[in-house]
Amino acid sequence: MGQVPAIADGSFNLFESHAILVYLACAFPGVADHWYPADLFRRATINSVLDWHHSNLRHGASTYVLNTLLAPFLGLQLNPQAAADAEKLLSSSLSKIESIWLKRNGKFLLGGFQPSIADLSLVCEIMQLELLDENDRIRILGPHKKVLEWIENTKNATRPHFEEVHQVLYRAKTRFQEQRSMGANNTNSSKRLGLPSKM
Amino acid sequence: MGQVPAIADGSFNLFESHAILVYLACAFPGVADHWYPADLFRRATINSVLDWHHSNLRHGASTYVLNTLLAPFLGLQLNPQAAADAEKLLSSSLSKIESIWLKRNGKFLLGGFQPSIADLSLVCEIMQLELLDENDRIRILGPHKKVLEWIENTKNATRPHFEEVHQVLYRAKTRFQEQRSMGANNTNSSKRLGLPSKM
Numbered sequence: 408m409g410q411v412p413a414i415a416d417g418s419f420n421l422f423e424s425h426a427i428l429v430y431l432a433c434a435f436p437g438v439a440d441h442w443y444p445a446d447l448f449r450r451a452t453i454n455s456v457l458d459w460h461h462s463n464l465r466h467g468a469s470t471y472v473l474n475t476l477l478a479p480f481l482g483l484q485l486n487p488q489a490a491a492d493a494e495k496l497l498s499s500s501l502s503k504i505e506s507i508w509l510k511r512n513g514k515f516l517l518g519g520f521q522p523s524i525a526d527l528s529l530v531c532e533i534m535q536l537e538l539l540d541e542n543d544r545i546r547i548l549g550p551h552k553k554v555l556e557w558i559e560n561t562k563n564a565t566r567p568h569f570e571e572v573h574q575v576l577y578r579a580k581t582r583f584q585e586q587r588s589m590g591a592n593n594t595n596s597s598k599r600l601g602l603p604s605k606m
Numbered sequence: 607m608g609q610v611p612a613i614a615d616g617s618f619n620l621f622e623s624h625a626i627l628v629y630l631a632c633a634f635p636g637v638a639d640h641w642y643p644a645d646l647f648r649r650a651t652i653n654s655v656l657d658w659h660h661s662n663l664r665h666g667a668s669t670y671v672l673n674t675l676l677a678p679f680l681g682l683q684l685n686p687q688a689a690a691d692a693e694k695l696l697s698s699s700l701s702k703i704e705s706i707w708l709k710r711n712g713k714f715l716l717g718g719f720q721p722s723i724a725d726l727s728l729v730c731e732i733m734q735l736e737l738l739d740e741n742d743r744i745r746i747l748g749p750h751k752k753v754l755e756w757i758e759n760t761k762n763a764t765r766p767h768f769e770e771v772h773q774v775l776y777r778a779k780t781r782f783q784e785q786r787s788m789g790a791n792n793t794n795s796s797k798r799l800g801l802p803s804k805m
Contacts, residue, residue: 419647455620465661
């Protein structure tokens with residue numbers, strides 16, 4: 408399929424991040440139940456959040472970052488109209504997360520007191536906003552205090568792994584910041600940034 | 607959430623079509639295993655197809671139909687560039703279905719000899735192309751003979767339910783055809799067509 412992310416577990420190959428998370432939670436004995444609860448109803452609502460994510464938070468965040476920052480590194484044009492539309496979808500997705508799935512007492516989605524694979528997937532999607540200019544990031548995330556707390560809760564619950572897997576992102580963030588402070592033209596800087604082609 | 611599709615099973619509410627299909631397959635004893643196999647690996651690959659679907663076949667098909675046909679009925683402008691981009695994604699998605707998931711001997715996705723919930727979801731997505739002008743539909747679907755066979759196999763395996771649930775679609779198709787043959791302007795005909803607002 409030539410698609411990332413993908414895993415190979417022995418001779419079994421699998422792609423799509425959510426399918427991989429579900430597989431890992433089910434295939435290996437000892438994975439704590441809170442990651443993907445066996446309870447029919449809790450599992451169904453986690454599936455619902457994961458499915459919703461594709462056409463909402465994921466589509467908004469990835470389209471925004473592509474059209475404000477990454478397009479030139481992929482040989483594409485930045486598209487301000489697509490970025491504006493994506494920001495609307497992204498902001499409305501963050502509002503829904505806050506008003507619907509973080510409205511209960513728990514620290515995590517759906518009122519959970521421990522994180523699930525839905526927390527992992529959605530928080531990791533939001534993390535790509537770290538690459539943005541600080542003003543853009545604050546404008547988009549600033550109004551969503553509960554989302555910001557939930558990101559911190561997820562980081563804390565999964566450290567040190569969270570920071571470890573985001574090292575590539577943090578390195579790219581530093582380089583984008585350096586480029587901005589140098590006033591360099593992003594469209595000519597992909598080689599110097601040394602970004603992986605699928606980031 | 608104000609979202610469709612959604613179900614209420616007693617006091618349990620759930621939205622997102624794939625989460626609903628998984629829930630129905632798991633919640634009710636007697637649902638045949640082929641719809642959502644208990645086998646870890648077969649289930650994982652079905653999950654993978656369902657996840658892939660969101661940003662590929664679904665995004666391509668729904669964006670194409672929206673921007674060539676339905677936008678005026680939702681108070682939006684038709685967008686020829688978005689339609690052209692969507693057709694590329696739709697055609698590449700149909701090619702991938704054909705070359706990857708229908709490459710094996712079975713009549714259904716992933717070499718299945720009986721359908722799964724992935725067949726239901728993906729075939730039902732393609733069915734919205736019935737609303738298009740015949741030339742557009744033939745241009746898009748015509749090159750994909752295996753896809754056309756698979757649609758027929760899924761219809762045959764699920765009749766009479768398949769035809770029953772598509773009655774609304776077939777009625778809308780007839781009305782669009784009538785409008786086209788009358789040379790009417792679609793932008794002024796939403797009331798006469800009597801389309802449901804979420805179709």
